[in-house]
Amino acid sequence: MKRRIDLEEKLLDFLYSWLRPIRIGDLKKELEKDNTAIPHSSINSIIKRLVDDELVTWQKYGPISLTQKGQQQAAHKQRHFHLLIMFFMDTLNLSHLEAKKESYTIASVISCTMIEQINRELNNPQKCHCNEAIPRVEECIARS
Ligand SMILES: [Zn+2]
Ligand SMILES: [Zn+2]
Incomplete structure (x- = not known):
């Protein structure tokens, strides 16, 4: 269960950084280039779950786009992610790579x-x- 959520988040993060709609074939190619560990066979079902959660829209043969809710959720995670990176680098002198690795997992919790x-x-x-x-x-700011 946890793993599935990780993969959904990864895909959401990718779509957020991509900044525009993308067709599924291109998405698969980009993820491969990026070496993102999402099994090929799972991509369709992950996207369907993201559609069910109203985080992306996708019509068969059409491009996948983030909804406003998806955009918001991805931006929120990016905020946590980058602030954590800076914090780890500044206070613990972690390298950017180390900080990135730690922050990615912590950002959502x-x-x-x-x-x-x-x-x-x-x-x-x-x-x-x-x-x-x-x-x-x-x-994020209001919740604090
Ligand atoms: Zn950063
Ligand atoms: Zn927040």
């Missing part, structure tokens, strides 16, 4: 309260050390 505390500690950064923008997610 750490509370928004904790993330907001980290955000304040880091003086509300707009950009991560990896140079990506840190999405401002009202839901």
Whole structure:
């Protein structure tokens, strides 16, 4: 069960970084290039579950796109992810790679309260050390 959720999250993260709709054949190719460990055979069923959760839209033979809810959920996770990376790099002197690895797993389980505390500690950064923008997610800030 946990594994399935991991794969759904991975796919959601990919679609978020891709920034536009993508056809399933291209998606498979990109994931291969990216070496993302999503088994080929599972991609269709993962996408169907994301459709059921209203996180993506997908018509057969058409492109897959994130819904607003999917966009929001992915942005929220990115916010946690990058703030954690910065925190680990700044306070524990982890390398970017180490910080990334740790943060990816923690990002979806750490509370928004904790993330907001980290955000304040880091003086509300707009950009991560990896140079990506840190999405401002009202839901995350409000929850803290
Ligand atoms: Zn980052
Ligand atoms: Zn949050």
